[in-house]
Amino acid sequence: MTTQTLPQLERREPLWTRLPVLSHVRNSVGLQRGMLIAGLVLTVVFLLMALLAPFIAPYGFSQISDAKGDFPTQDPPSAQHIWGTTVGGFDVFSRVVWGAQTAVLVIVVAVALSIFAGVALGLASGYIGGWLDRVLVVVADAVYAFPSLLVAIVMSIVISHGQSSLWGGILAAAISITVVFIPQYFRVVRAEAIRLKAEPFVESAKVLGASSWRIMARHIFRNATRSIPLIFTLNASEAILTLAGLGFLGFGIEPTSAAEWGFDLNKAISDVTAGIWWTGVFPGLAIVLTVLGLTLVGESMNDLADSRLRTRGRGRRQRTTTAGTSESGAPQTGAVPGYAASTEASSGQEGGQA
């Protein structure tokens, strides 16, 4: 019903400058840009590692022997195993590289699922309101108050039920993370939907007689989800940590199913106290650097999108002349504040007209 297509209109800015990350890089300067780029570099390395794992990793993730025979166990870094081997004889370097793949898969599945569900519920709850909203909010709050690792554990039991193959394991981890994240997306999207609902452009659609569906799909959805990339990066790093935590508690993905950093790190704990540092340090660093990278990207994007936090904004936001503004003295509380300020910032260019 909302598929009425409009004439193909020429767009004035090239697409690539409007892509979230690239436009952020363009808009940043100084240290803020430095941090964003550092984050991007770490993230890209991480992604490349995942993508090219078969080419980068010298061995398979569960390979413990090659033509020359069994791998030595707990072998210190050497030419053959540049980061050494684990107690089971796995090659640490290979597992770290393959681990990136697992991490990416888990992130993609987990975040995609939670975005999908969280956004749908958040939109409905925020826009439709009423009882639906109240019930969903209480439920989401309850889930939020639920210790997240507990949800993850229970879910991984419920889901993994049977076997943990590579995909089984990844799905189990991902879905358990999803359950934890849905309330977060729900909150953010719902808050945005509620804010947008009162925006004049939504009201103007309403006065035009547009149906609720059309309003949600065409007006609220796209605007409410603009902050999603920011949460995405933040949650991506949380997903890695949750996965690592699950691995640590023994609910993770088994080493024969896939390489998983948290699991390896957990297994390496007795190694570390025995002076065998290489089995723990590399997966540990992989986790830390990946989370660092993703968080840097997320935070920088967040700061750039938020004119309050942006280093160098465009002109100051215009104040409208009417007294209609309410006494909203208190600062915003959200970590992912709206984008409104930045879109309105351009209204100061009236000069050319006079």
Add this chain to the structure above:
Amino acid sequence: MTALIETPPEAAGVPAPAAKRKGGGLATYLIIRFLLIFPTILILVTMVFFLMRITGDPITAALGGRLPADQLAQRIHEAGYDRPIMVQYFQYLGQIFTGNFGRTISDNRAVTEMLATFGSATLELAINAVVVALIVGIPLGMIAAHRRDKTPDAVLRIFAILSYATPVFFAGLLLKLVFSVWLGWLPVAGRASTSTEIALTSLAQPTGIYWLDALRSGNMAAFWDVESHAILPALALGLLTAGVFLRLVRTNLIGTLGRDYVEAGRSRGVSEFRLVTRHAYKPALIPIITVMGLQIALLLGGAVLTETTFEWKGLGFQLAQYLTARDFVAVQGIVVLLAVIVAVTNFIVDVVAALIDPRVRY
């Protein structure tokens, strides 16, 4: 693990404090907020109940490797775990309403006693960690906000991210290695050394918070022993939270620093230091406290990894254990307690925020 998303409860549809400003009674608002605790707990209990039943039963968990299937089934039947689930559910609800939380299945203790024992341990850890987080997070957050986008800010932000990005068990391991194994300054794990623990548990009315017990009994040796055990876990968990606090303080402070009233203060010749620490900080405190409250509540449940790493026998640690044992009674009890804590903390946070914000004061 949900530490980083700092969405305050306001975003979550619990009626925002803004509603209060419209002239309604703060009391009404708080009462409603208080009443909301109950549906929340009911939902949690229900979720836990059904989820736990899906995951299996405690008897299989304990004896699945030893008994023939028919014997196992018989025992499950005798324990009543094969009755219709709704019957079990309503029976359980009935018990809860009469205040009977039952006894844990896997280690047979009264749930209330178990909650008190482990709750006090977790409370102690949480207090310690929050102290660390506040001492580290708030001043550093102020510095970062004040020197935003300068080198100190960048360094502090990286520090904040690193403290968050390092899995707590990894950080804990490193702390143990450095301070216990290499330097030998601090004990490896546990809440107290054996003798202290015996001394403290044989007190007449222990609170279960060791440093408090030690102080009350005037046993200074025990006090120092307890404190030396507390340092590493508090650091591990506290730094994790400090990272979040730092970020939170920084973001909100930057927000208020850009406000007109700060500019107004500046135009009156107020020093930059005072602008940051008074003019901008106090208004920023309201959202900070809201989110911090949530954080602290989550800290209680989120301490699983820290507690496991440091043998800190608290709720989080126990939760993981009971879960493995499919001890639904215990898990349900813990979740109810956590829900109450979260709800009550939110409630208290609202009251505190109200005290700070004159606009909602009546």
Add this chain to the structure above:
Amino acid sequence: LTGCTGPSGGSSAQSGSSSGGSITVGTTDKVTFLDPAGSYDNGSFMIMNQIYPFVMNSKPGSADPQPDIATSASFTSPTVYTVKLKSGLKWANGDTLDSTDVKFSFDRQLKINDPNGPASLLGNLASVDAPDPTTVVFHLKQGNDQTFPQVLTSPAGPIVDHKVFPADKVMSDDDIVSKKAFAGQYTITTYQKNQLVSFKANPDYQGLLGKPATDTVNLKYYADSNNLKLDVQQGNIDVASRSLTATDVDSLAKDSKVKVYKGPGGEIRYIVFNFDTMPYGAKTPNADPTKALAVRQAMADLVDREAIAQQVYKGTYTPLYSYVPDGFPGATTPLKSMYGDGNGKPSMDKAKQALQAAGVQTPVSINLQYNPDHYGTSSGDEYALVKQQLEASGLFKVNLQSTEWVTYSKDRTKDVYPMYQLGWFPDYSDADDYLTPFFTENNFLKNHYSNTTVQDLISKEATNPDKSSREQQIGQIQDDVAKDLATLPLLQGAQIAVAGTSVKGVDTTLDPSFKFRLGVLSK
């Protein structure tokens, strides 16, 4: 059986005067119930062994059941086992300890029959009589049960105070402690469940074990074995027992401040074959018992137990070539000669032959299940190695899968897994505990293995009072099952404890009875 003295290496230490100092022992085995009727696990049983009296017990260093608080115990007829108690026994709370308590304890076990309790061990017990204060008469269902004295030493065997314990329900730990219902070597002075328990020598104990070497012993609980390791290494605790990882043990062995003790272990690890669903199994479309056997044989030919024990477990496990582990009377090693190169090492050729002879098409695809969380975290490494060993020959294509414990336990008996990992820890120290539960009609494996000859032999062996012919029968059973390969035994565990160099007596308690006795430790 009575009056026979086992080898007792360290028994001289315990006869000396006990030291005034205290010893702290760290462990990872958790307690569920102190009440014997409510628990059936190592952690609880470990404490029960210190605080409750037994009718039968074994001296440190041996696994031979001997009268503990009894003066004699023997079969007075095939189905009657009569015990004479010592007189003048007392509970730590002052109650007298006599035959009423013994009868009460066993009646209670049967009555409560707790889902988590060990009542199933008393399956052969019909009733108990206490004709006079020092006499207890056990009436058995099956005559000459050779395992019965062992059962009396097992988790079903602790005697409890009938004035304190309720007859029909499980009692809470705190009540037991506050009512001082102890009559073992030790009493408990402070009890923080699964955190810290302190024991004090019980002056009234008159049983087999004698006066403990150390008056005060603390038992500290750990969740993470790495902390246990660090604490024993740092000297914060004197002894660490159980659940250290192979790497921990390996590195502690290199540490001069501590000493690693190894004793015989009863734990075994093996692969179960489901005779219905394994390749060519009875319920598969191309069912063929010969081919199925060939598959099992080929697997037995290919596994390299030594490699697993060394690589994955660094010697904390040893290869297991039979169904009854090494160290039990009657244990043999049939799989060593029957499979592989005949010397315990794998043989690819033999495996190939076995499959070819049966006309099995290679590679054989198998689904192998293991459990990552119940049998230690190294299961993953262990099965990765098994997979590699099987696949290296090119004869097998292994699809390795793992499943979380509770589901695993359920599914394994529902024919979901064609072959799967399992472990076993004995209830008491007798070879029969490795045979009856596994190969009789209604065994707990539920793997559809059935061999009537074997079953006959087992029931004979279990009631054969003659030691040597019984051992022979046990040997025969092992040979027969080895031919059928109902399961594939892989490894046998060792008991491992680590102690500071000044601690004495650790080696004494790591005996085939698998009871860790605090009373022999001193420093």
Add this chain to the structure above:
Amino acid sequence: MSEQLDVRPAAQPETVLDIDDLEVSFATDAGEVRAVRGVSLDVKAGEVVAVVGESGSGKTVTAKTILGLLPETATSSGAVVIKGQNVVSITAAKLRELRGRDVAMVFQEPSTALNPVFTVGWQIMEGIRAHRARQGGGGEGHRVGRKEARERAIEALRKVGIPDPEKRVDYYPHQFSGGQKQRVVIAAALALDPELIVADEPTTALDVTVQAEILELLRDLRDLYGTSIVLITHNMGVVADLADRVVVMYQGEVVEEAPVRKLFAEPREDYTRQLLAAVPHLGRDSASEGATERLHQGGEVLVEAKGLEIVYPGRLGSPAFRAVEGVSFTVSAGEVFGLVGESGSGKTTIGRTIAGLNRATGGSLKVLGHEMVGFRERSFRPLRKEIGFVFQDPAASFNPQLTIGECVAEPLVVHLRPQPAQLRRRVGELLESVQLPASYASRYPHELSGGQRQRASLARALALEPRLLVADEPTSALDVSVQAKVLELFREIQAELGFAALFISHDLAVVDQLSHWVGVLYKGRLVEQGIGSRVMNNPQDAYTKRLIASLPVPDPVQQAERRVAHRALLGG
């Protein structure tokens, strides 16, 4: 009395502020923005200098430079000399000493310029205690004690006319009304007796009646204490009312500077002339000029309110709020009904209710014959195509994700579902009808200027050729010159298409320019309605009288007369 002010005692007025060739530029994403280019001006003691100019012309930047409040991204050159010190190059510590004591600032929005969590007394004291006391001879004084500071704060509050200052000094900002807040802000500026006050749009956020009081207060400051004021505003009425001298800025430069009467009487520059021409002037150019009875009376009654009552439900324990009460009026086909009233009087509420965005809760409201009390969206939806709505803030009323073309097309798509080609043509026509090039259809809202956006918004509202248009303050977000063009367009289109309109504004002059019939709303009640020019010239209701008296007209001579005439009325 104000007359004599213009004839100031000629005793060599000392210069308190001297700006010389000031240049300010900002580093931005888009490169350097030169916000102020070579501005020079000076302010004498006891003088009110108004700086006017359209939005973005550099007024605020200039004002901030005076106090050294520019953000770090700014670079400035030139000289801003206060008491012999050049603010542009002075050290931070010196600058801090100077701020507040020698020059103080009054902000536009009193509600944001006061910290909500501190008492007003604390905030005023902050400024006092940040400085050493002034001691006659200019030597460094002592640090001001808490008690003394408090006394001075009370004194300052008293000076700005806050009643009961001893008590009110401990109030929090939210306990004051908007006008009082602005007085507090001024008191904070006064507390240190600065010689110069920089006031950046000090009355823009206030209602006209309140604005009149604040202007009076500022005048008193100048008269009683000889304080010089730099008054930044875009409101020519305010300029005419208060200023001695006017500086006109355009694109960062000073284009003209003249005494106020001279500037209004004979503006030199083209730009100034345009600016003055664009200012709506009460009583000039009225739409109902000469009308003696209600126009369009015979037309079909499109909106009919009878005893209309609109209540906002209270949330969570707060009582319900009655925003509109017992309002009755009609709007007939072809008629422009102007609704005026100050902030919070319920104008928007009525407009939104007519458009079905709010619920009418009592009385009766018939819109196109449909009863809106207890209405159902479903039955009302078909009527929506007969109603257009123009929002106040054109930037906010467009979905930032959609192009202007898509936005304008939306009503067509929703109601008519035309072919794409047809749609494109119609969108082009619509844009051209509001004097926008059809090619703008492919632009995004932020790529248009404010005035262009409001035109597009008008195009969207007119897309379905509605019979009724509700326009809620359609021009109040715009600069005067832009506003003039949009109003002109509105008037032309209305005349051409003949739709009825409910035109809402708080600006009497604007309403008068457009409306045939005017209603005055006060606290939710319609206190007066009538032919526009009549209401303006001869108000009946006391409130209307005060409202009209408060409005400064952009003509210093006329305004001075009005002030004298209305003094009694305003004193109340």
